Amino acid sequence: MLDPRDFPAFWGLCGGMLFGAVGLVTAYSAKAGNPLAQRKAWLHLGLGVVAGPILAEAFTPSLIAVVPALDMRGVAMTLGWIAANDPRGFFGFTKRLVYAALHAVLKETQR
16 A cells, blocks of 8 residues: 655645645734634645645656755655745755755865
8 A cells, every 4th residue: 555655745735735724823813813814824835735746756766866864754845835835935945955065076076
């Protein structure tokens, strides 16, 4: 039987739902609770549920190929969180990972 924890999409869903749940808690709190914040929190939760697994399944293998020391679960959950939080932030995250990998390669070849 297939275990869903073996797939990046599951962890992307977890990351997206985690960010959405944090947003819902703050949107319905006494200080920040207003209808606009509540609508935005539900939108972020929906975006995390839909886009989190898609982004995680699409980009986790390539990020792990660039930096093999990363764990699949952590990368996929982070991608799900980024998909719900700020999808544009994904490109900055990817750029930092690629620069770190290139820096490590250059450092290794200069020894």
